[in-house]
Amino acid sequence: MSNNPFDALGGAGGPGGLDLGALMQQAQQMQADLMAAQQRLAEATVDGSVAGGAVTVTVTGGGELTGVTITPEALDGTDADALSDLGDLVVAAYRDARAQADKLAEDTLGPLAGGLPGGLPGMPGGGEEPPRGQLGF
Template sequence: MTSNTPETPGDPFGGGGFDMNALLQQAQQMQQQVMDAQAQLAEATVDGTVADGLVTVTVSGTGDLVGVKIRRGSFDPDDTEDLEDLIVAAYRDARAKSDELASEKLGPLAGGLGGGEGGPGAALGF
């Protein structure tokens, strides 16, 4: 008769050599790397520009708006609608660059978690 009891008491994986401490240590290292990358992103800035520099918007690496520059004398103060559209377009440009920077910094770290179907990170929700 076959038993469902693990080969090693206290080892729920039946003596397969699964090292929970090593897994926890790796997770802590990954967490620190993610925190470091997030700190770098918070300090980084990227610019989005439209109309040959008519409007430039600066955002942080985390996507927070930190500055807007409008070239002096380049718009009619009575017609603010065009300027508003340019600011939105410049923000979208800057935000896309910010997202790309975040992907470059955090992408390799997320891949290291082994996400996807059946990967080791999948069980952890990564």
């Protein structure tokens, strides 16, 4: 009897066997799919706006701010309070756009998590790590 715990799995194609070639091919396909999804996400843009479109910001699918549009109506004056209000509107519009970008990332990358419990930890839309046993795995 062998001390190798994987001997019980048998060879490729055997009863209870593990086909490492097929597993590697599946892993490579998943990596290619993930890279393609990340590229689509990086190229996508979303807009967030507040105050009826008075301030609109554009962000990439990855959350990078790429544009800000402010209508003349958004600025009620040039005093400190009006400028502070304008700053608040820009921040709120960015938060709106970022929430949309996060949703886009979840929709784009979420299916790649497949049957993993809770999705992919650390990825947009990913869940927490699955509970660990007493030995830490």
